[in-house]
Amino acid sequence: MDAEAETTGARRGPAAPLPAAEAGFDAIGLARHLLRTIRSGALATLDPQDGTPFVSLVTVATDTDGTPLMLLSRLSAHTRNLLADPRASLLFSAGGKGDPLAHPRLTVTGRAIQSAEPRHRARFLARHPKAALYADFPDFGFFALEPGAGHLNGGFAKAAVLRTDELRLDLAGAEALVAGEAGAVEHMNADHLDALALYAAGTGAEPGPWRLTGLDPEGMDLLAADRTARVLYPEPVREMGALRKVLVAMAARARAGEGSDPA
Structure with missing residues (x-):
């Protein structure tokens, strides 16, 4: 030594x-x-x-x-x-x-x-x-x-x-993602509760109903009553366009894994 x-x-x-x-x-x-x-x-x-x-x-x-x-x-x-x-x-x-x-x-x-x-x-x-x-x-x-x-x-x-x-997390380069978080959270909770349920299930969480409370470059935070789930993206994202693509791909993979039509 x-x-x-x-x-x-x-x-x-x-x-x-x-x-x-x-x-x-x-x-x-x-x-x-x-x-x-x-x-x-x-x-x-x-x-x-x-x-x-x-x-x-x-x-x-x-x-x-x-x-x-x-x-x-x-x-x-x-x-x-x-x-x-x-x-x-x-x-x-x-x-x-x-x-x-x-x-x-x-x-x-x-x-x-x-x-x-x-x-x-x-x-x-x-x-x-x-x-x-x-x-x-x-x-x-x-x-x-x-x-x-x-x-x-x-x-x-x-x-x-x-x-x-x-x-x-280092948020350098993710300013647009931070600024757009509130809108993205509102949109997901209004129109994509089915996808949120799939993301939560992918972490091993029990059925919800799950809602999105926040997102960041690494993942999403979900809440169902007093239960929480953390969903990580396959890779970090730093802008809204990349986030949308990642979320669509994650939902498609989850549906395919359930034997459903990924479209």
């Missing part, structure tokens, strides 16, 4: 998680899947009086690039903490049957900043429609957790740390 490797090993320690690129499994893909599919998480903030960690349950959505979004009330302790010190962490846990520690979870650390970006509001309410009942109350506001790092535990013997650029 060379000197650099010895130094790196000593710094990490014997049980430290590897960088995502060295983890031996698709750590980036799993982390992004957790970000996109989990609708609530444990938010840890710092009490401004004495620095005591304070953990609470919050509902979560994501921006187009994967940045976590929250709708918080200033009457809540966690919001008061964030307004005094924006440092925070947010735990996304898949949960499931059996040992809770056998299921994947992701902790994102960073700074939670209040946001007036209309897209943040739209994407959050698409993910949590009932929140529209109180989103405009004067004490509520949207916050974006600007990620500094991700800490992933994918289950037994699967751990990795992720950089900001591994958690979030």
Whole structure:
């Protein structure tokens, strides 16, 4: 072992998680899947009086690039903490049957900043429609957790740390796609619920009815009541023309797989 490797090993320690690129499994893909599919998480903030960690349950959505979004009330302790010190962490846990520690979870650390970006509001309410009942109350506001790092535990013997650029999508060149998202979502939900059902089924999800809540260069986010599904495209897209072609091809393949006429 060379000197650099010895130094790196000593710094990490014997049980430290590897960088995502060295983890031996698709750590980036799993982390992004957790970000996109989990609708609530444990938010840890710092009490401004004495620095005591304070953990609470919050509902979560994501921006187009994967940045976590929250709708918080200033009457809540966690919001008061964030307004005094924006440092925070947010735990996304898949949960499931059996040992809770056998299921994947992701902790994102960073700074939670209040946001007036209309897209943040739209994407959050698409993910949590009932929140529209109180989103405009004067004490509520949207916050974006600007990620500094991700800490992933994918289950037994699967751990990795992720950089900001591994958690979030690079949206360079996808400006038209971001700008056209709302129209595309409305169109798909109005005219193509059958295709959305096919996309969801392709992920192994149970029947819906499924609705589209958001799309991005990597895939689509679907919602059926309190259930979510993440649909990845065969390849990334960065403009609307390419998106339409990919969605048509995906629906055709799904129909053909069911034995239906792909036309």
